[in-house]
Amino acid sequence: MSALWHNLRFFAGDAWEELRHSPGVNLLAVGTLIAVLFGAGLIALVLSNVETFVAELRDDVRIELYLQDDVSAERREALRAELSATEGVARVEHIDKQEALTRYRDWAGEMSMLIDGLDSNPLPESLEVFLAPGLVAETVGSRIDAEFSEKEGVEQVRFDRELLGRIEALLSLARIGGSSLGLLILAAVVFVMASVLRLAVYARRDEIEIMLLVGATPSFVRGPFLVAGVAQGLISSIAALALIEAARRAALGYTGDDSPALFDLLLAHALPERFVFALIAVGLVVSCTAAWFAVRHSQGLRKIAT
Amino acid sequence: MIRLFNVTKRYNDVVAVEGATLEIARGEFVFLTGPSGAGKTTLLRMMLRQEFPSTGQILVNGRNVGALPTSRIPDLRRSIGVVFQDFKLIRRKTVLDNVAYVLNVAGVPRSRQRKQAYEALRGVGLNHKLSAYPDALSGGEQQRVAIARAVVNEPDLLLADEPTGNLDPDLAVEIMRLFREINARGTTVLVATHDRDLIERMQRRTVILERGRVVAGGEPT
Numbered sequence: 001m002s003a004l005w006h007n008l009r010f011f012a013g014d015a016w017e018e019l020r021h022s023p024g025v026n027l028l029a030v031g032t033l034i035a036v037l038f039g040a041g042l043i044a045l046v047l048s049n050v051e052t053f054v055a056e057l058r059d060d061v062r063i064e065l066y067l068q069d070d071v072s073a074e075r076r077e078a079l080r081a082e083l084s085a086t087e088g089v090a091r092v093e094h095i096d097k098q099e100a101l102t103r104y105r106d107w108a109g110e111m112s113m114l115i116d117g118l119d120s121n122p123l124p125e126s127l128e129v130f131l132a133p134g135l136v137a138e139t140v141g142s143r144i145d146a147e148f149s150e151k152e153g154v155e156q157v158r159f160d161r162e163l164l165g166r167i168e169a170l171l172s173l174a175r176i177g178g179s180s181l182g183l184l185i186l187a188a189v190v191f192v193m194a195s196v197l198r199l200a201v202y203a204r205r206d207e208i209e210i211m212l213l214v215g216a217t218p219s220f221v222r223g224p225f226l227v228a229g230v231a232q233g234l235i236s237s238i239a240a241l242a243l244i245e246a247a248r249r250a251a252l253g254y255t256g257d258d259s260p261a262l263f264d265l266l267l268a269h270a271l272p273e274r275f276v277f278a279l280i281a282v283g284l285v286v287s288c289t290a291a292w293f294a295v296r297h298s299q300g301l302r303k304i305a306t
Numbered sequence: 307m308i309r310l311f312n313v314t315k316r317y318n319d320v321v322a323v324e325g326a327t328l329e330i331a332r333g334e335f336v337f338l339t340g341p342s343g344a345g346k347t348t349l350l351r352m353m354l355r356q357e358f359p360s361t362g363q364i365l366v367n368g369r370n371v372g373a374l375p376t377s378r379i380p381d382l383r384r385s386i387g388v389v390f391q392d393f394k395l396i397r398r399k400t401v402l403d404n405v406a407y408v409l410n411v412a413g414v415p416r417s418r419q420r421k422q423a424y425e426a427l428r429g430v431g432l433n434h435k436l437s438a439y440p441d442a443l444s445g446g447e448q449q450r451v452a453i454a455r456a457v458v459n460e461p462d463l464l465l466a467d468e469p470t471g472n473l474d475p476d477l478a479v480e481i482m483r484l485f486r487e488i489n490a491r492g493t494t495v496l497v498a499t500h501d502r503d504l505i506e507r508m509q510r511r512t513v514i515l516e517r518g519r520v521v522a523g524g525e526p527t
Contacts, residue, residue, distance in 0.1 A: 003413055010410055021398040210394045213354065214455065215384030216411040 011223035018204075018228060025200045026228070029287075030236050032196050033189070037240035037283055040185045044275045045244060046266045047178040053265055054170045055133065061167065063129040063141050063159040071125075071153035079153060080127055086147075088140035090132040097121045124155060138164040186282060193290030201225065201295055222295045229291030230284060237283030245270060307332045307463055307494040308353065313362035315348050315518075322348040324518040326362070330496060332462070335489040336523075337505050338498040340515035346498035349515070350467050354386060355379050367462055384412055387456030387493070391468035393448040395440040395455075401427065402436040405455045412459060426454040430484055446477035453484055457493065464488060466497045470504065478504055 019026050065083070067076060076094065083092045095103070100123040105112040115122065129144060131137050141159040149157040201208070211221050248267050271279075308330040315323040323345040330336050338346050351357045352364055355371050364371040367385060374382060395404050405423040414422070427433045430450035440448055449469060456464055466485065470478035482504060489495045499505065505512055513523040 006413060006415070009416075017398060206394075207396050207398075210396055211407070211411070212380075213356075213383060213388060213394070214408045214411065215380045215382075216407075217380045220411055 007220065007223060008227075011227040014224035015228035015231060018224060019231070022200065022203065025196070025203060026232065029193065029196045029200065030232050030239075032192055033232060033236035033283060033287060034240050034243070036185065036189045036192060037237055037279060038243050040182070040189070040282070041240055041244040041271060041275070041279050042247070043181055043185070044178070044279070045248060045271050047174050047181075048272050048275055049266050049269055051171065051174045051178075052269055054167055054174065058131065058133075058137055058164075058167050058171070061131065061137060061160065061164055063131070063144055063157065065127040065129065065144075065148055065157050066124045066155040067126060068153055068155045069124065075153045076125075076127070079148070079151065083127060083129055083144070083148070086140075086144060088132055088137075088143075090130045093128045093130070095126045095128055097123055097125050100125065138168050186286065189282070189286045190289055190293075193286055194293045197225070197229070197287075197290050197293075197295075222292070225291045225295045226288055229287040233284040233287030234280070236287070237280040240283070241271070241276060241279060307334070307367060308496065309363075309365040310349075311363045311365075313349075313352065313359045313364055315345070315352060315357060316360045321518055323352075323359075323515075326515075326518070326520045328513060328520055330494060332494055333489070333492055335486070335495045335508075335510045336497070337508070337510055337512040338496060338515065339500055339502070339505060339512055341500060344515040345518040346500075346515055347467055348518075350465050350496075350498055353465060354388065355382060380411070384408070384459065385461055385463070387459075387461040387464040389449070389452050389456050389464070389466040389469045391471040393440070393445075393452045393472075395448055395451055397440050399439075400436065401432060401438050401440070401443070401451050404440065404451060405458050408455055408458050414459075422458055423454070426458040427451070429457070429487075430454045445472050446474075446480065449473060449477070449481055450484065453481070453488075457488055460493070462494060464493050464495045466495070466499075468499055469497065470499065470501060475503070479507070482508055 065079065067079075080092050080094060083089055098121070101115070101121050104115065104123060108115075131140055141164055145157045145159070148154050208221055212218070248270065251263065251267055308328065310326050310328040313323055313326045314321065326345070326349065328349075338349065340346055348357060352359050353366055353371060355374060359372050362372075366382065369378075369382060371382065396407065399407065402420065402423050405426055406419040409419040409422055424433060424436065427436065430453055432447060432450050432454065435443065435447065435451075440451065443451065449472075453469075456466075464485070469485075470481050473481065478501065485495050485497060486508070511523055514521050
C-alpha cells in the first residue's frame with residue numbers, strides 16, 4: 001500500500017512537472033480533446049432535447065376505451081383492472097360523462113352551445129390509458145385494440161395509430177442516431193488523442209530510454225503519462241461541458257423571445273445529468289486509453305521486451 | 307563479477323563481437339579499449355541487456371543476463387551504475403531529481419532519496435548545484451551528475467561507455483579520479499574508452515578488443 005502511494009505521489013508530481021515543462025504538446029492534447037468533446041456534447045445536447053420533446057409528445061398520447069351507456073360500475077372497474085395489468089400501461093383513469101362534457105366544453109368553446117341544447121349528455125364515459133415508457137406505443141395500442149374492442153361493456157377503442165407510429169420512429173431514430181454518432185466520435189477521439197499523445201511520448205523518447213536504463217520498470221515509466229491522461233481528460237471534459245452550456249445560453253439569449261421554434265426544440269433543456277457524467281467518463285476513458293496506447297507503442301518500452 | 311563465455315553478437319551479416327571470453331573479478335578497475343567499431347559499446351549494451359548475445363553466455367554478478375526474464379531486467383539495471391559519453395540526463399529534472407530518480411524507481415522513501423542524492427552529489431563536488439537543470443551545467447559538471455546518479459544506490463558494478471569522450475583532457479583526468487575513488491570503496495569499474503593517454507596514466511588492467519575479438523587482457527591479472 002505504501003509502495004502504491006509512493007508511486008502515485010511520484011506519478012502525480014512527475015506528470016505535473018511534465019505539464020509545466022512541455023506546455024505546447026499538453027495544450028494541444030487538451031485543446032483537441034475539448035474540441036472533440038464539445039462537438040460530441042453539442043450533438044448529445046440536440047439529441048437529448050429531441051428525445052425529451054418526443055417523449056413529451058408520447059406522454060400526451062393516450063388510448064381511449066369508450067364504454068357502453070349501460071355498463072355497470074363493477075364491469076367498468078373490472079375492465080380498468082384488466083387494462084392496468086396490461087404490459088406497457090402506466091395508469092388508467094376513469095372519465096365519467098360529466099368530465100367528458102366539461103372537457104368538450106373547454107375544447108369546443110362557443111361551439112359547445114350545440115350540445116347544451118340537448119336533453120341529456122350524449123358523451124360516453126371512458127377509460128383513458130396512459131402508456132409506460134420503454135415499450136413501443138404503437139404495439140401497445142394495437143394490442144389493447146385487439147384485446148378489448150370486443151369485450152363486454154366496451155363501445156370502441158380509439159387511438160391515433162399513425163401519430164404513435166411516427167413518435168416511435170422518431171424516438172428510435174434519435175436513439176440509434178445518437179448511439180452510432182457516439183461510437184463514431186469515441187473511435188475518432190481515441191485515434192486523434194493517441195496521435196497527439198504519441199507526439200508527447202516521442203518528444204520524451206530519450207527520457208524514456210534513460211529511465212529504463214537506470215532500472216525503471218515499464219509500468220513506472222507509463223505511470224506519469226497515465227496520470228497526465230487522467231488530468232487532461234478531467235480538465236477537457238469539464239471545460240467542454242462549460243463551453244456547451246455557455247453556447248446553449250448564448251444561442252437562446254441571442255434569439256431572445258423571438259427564438260425560432262427549432263431553437264427551442266433543440267436547445268430548450270441543458271445537457272441531462274446522465275450525459276454530463278457520460279461526457280466526463282468519455283473524457284477520462286479516452287485520454288487514459290490514448291495515453292496507454294501511445295506509451296505502449298513507444299520504441300523505448302518495446303525494446304525492453306526484446 | 308563479470309564473465310563472458312564465447313560471446314558473439316551479429317547484426318544480420320555484420321559481426322560486432324566474436325567469440326569474446328572475458329573475466330573481471332569483484333573490485334577490479336578495468337579498461338576496455340580498442341578502435342571505433344571494435345565492439346566495446348556492444349559488449350556493455352549486452353551486459354545491460356539492451357542487446358541479446360547471438361551466442362555465448364554473459365554472467366553479471368552471478369546472473370545469466372541473456373536468460374534473464376524481461377520482468378527481471380529492471381532489477382539487473384538497478385544493480386549496475388552506468389555512465390554514458392552523452393551523459394543521458396533528464397533535461398526537465400533538476401540535478402538533485404536526476405540523481406534521486408534512481409532511488410525513486412527502487413522505492414526508496416523520499417526523505418532518504420534527497421539525503422542520499424545530496425551525499426552522492428557532494429561526492430562529485432556538485433552539492434551547490436542541486437536546483438540547477440542539466441542544460442545550465444558544463445559538460446564536465448553534467449558528467450559528474452551522471453556519475454553521482456550511477457553510484458547513488460551503491461551498485462556493485464559501474465559501467466562507463468566513453469565517459470570522457472566529450473570532455474577536455476583536464477576534465478577527463480578529474481572524472482578518472484572520481485572512478486578511482488568509487489573503485490576504492492569496493493565497486494567494480496569497467497570503463498570503455500579509446501583514450502590511450504588516459505589508460506597509460508591510470509596503469510590499470512586493460513582488455514583490448516579488435517574487430518569484435520578480445521585480443522589481450524581477457525583474464526584477471
